[in-house]
Amino acid sequence: MFLARIIHKITSSHKHEAYNGKSVFIVRAVNPDGSDAGEETIAVDYVGASAGDMVVCGGAPGVARTVFELDEAPPIRTLIMAVVDSIESSVVRKEGA
């Protein structure tokens, strides 16, 4: 998985049914100190994250199918599976510090 920051919410009226009722966000990868790591991707949230949050994102074949308890694999790759409260580390400079 990787650390990312939620930067935008995406709304769509015509979409695959697997996306119904789910929040879809543009997330940008960040370093542990909160600085920008560059890459942007689209992630489906199912834990209740919101714009501005630092989150843990990831996904592998089969993960979305397990999470949403579907019979068939949905066209979803990247998920937001946790909202970061803090990072405990003696080497990472704290965000904003």
Add this chain to the structure above:
Amino acid sequence: MIFAQVIGTVVSTVKDPNLNGKKLLLCRETDHEGRPQASYHVAVDAVGAGEGTLVLLSYGSSARMTETTKDAPIDAVVMAIVDGVRITHEVA
């Protein structure tokens, strides 16, 4: 799999319930001698690795093959602590 060094833990309250009780390790990719590379990863701990430890990190659906991570919504696991690396042949 890749070599990585554990540099901390990620604390999260709001998360998938299947992550409860699992430790999310913040890892930095390294080479085989432990020299840091550019990328960071968050991986579930399956072996009790502490900060500073050189570990092996596995990615993708194979990360869900350990007892700890079975059926969990994850794509990365720390599944070995590296004691040492012995190179027997150098490839030119």
